[in-house]
Amino acid sequence: MMNRCPITYKPCGDDLYSIEGLKLLAPKLAALQNLPFSASEQRQEAVNRAAKLSIQGVQPKLSAVVSVKNQQFEIVDQYGNFIIKPQSDIFPELPENEDLTMRMAKVFGIEVPLHGLIYSKDNSKSYFIKRFDRYGKGRKYATEDFAQLTGSSRDTKYNFTMEKIVKVIDDFCTFPSIEKAEFFKRILFCFITGNEDMHLKNFSLITKAGKTTLTPAYDFLNSSIAIKNPQEEMALALKGKKSNFKAGDFIDYFGKERLELSNKVIDQTLKKMFDSVEKWNGLIEISFLSEEMKEKYFMLIKEREGRF
16 A cells, blocks of 8 residues: 655655655655654653743643754754644544644645654654744744733633734734734634634734734644534634634624625635635545544534535
8 A cells, every 4th residue: 555645645655755745844854764752752751841842732742853864853952943742642633633734724825834744653643843933043033822912821811702802913913904814714714624722822923024924823623523522613702602603703793893804805715715625625535534533524524614
């Protein structure tokens, strides 16, 4: 059976990775060794290094660099330009889920960093993503998440509303109207792909060359198929609720009334969404999710799309 590259999703014969995938990581990389930690060892490493790392969040994360000399990802305490997330011991197939969902976001026209899956020594797959806030050695772009911008904490990151986020974009972005159109696209995507965990820390602004915009997307995954019996459809309330959304809640209320987007912008976004569904289904089909998870993903998209 021909392997499929976990970085590009393209066939790669008997190899674990395609040459194209390796070159995306580093132009001179000719091979990639398995990560020298099992999934459980990666989770333990994340706990051991947590106090030293600037990466935040509930999922175990490791900071890493690509060593061309040693042909592998190497875990570091500082100056890492990649984040690695191992398999969870609580929720199934999160790396495969996040990698797939981020690819789907790119199809929808959302900017995403370089990302993919890598094999570990126990043959489990870990998710990697390149940091968008780093350049050079130890240099960082000014980046703040919406929790920081609103004075919220890890404990209060869910205690906010989508309506209030509009003011954050108006107050801090260089060109608010552009970013509000982009934010609408991302919220629509998160709903269609079952991401009910987009709290304040999962949205950020970045300042580059004096211009403040939304950062590239991150932490996009279908949490609704990863947890049992999800009760909510969104992490932050919209129109006073977190579930049972209808098309009008997004289009008329949030898009037109709150974000003040034109009919043209909204229509273009919806057309792009409908045009993307077939490609999304194609990506799900060739993804590294189990057949059971693929079927759940197919069904969720069909149900959510059906509301529009």
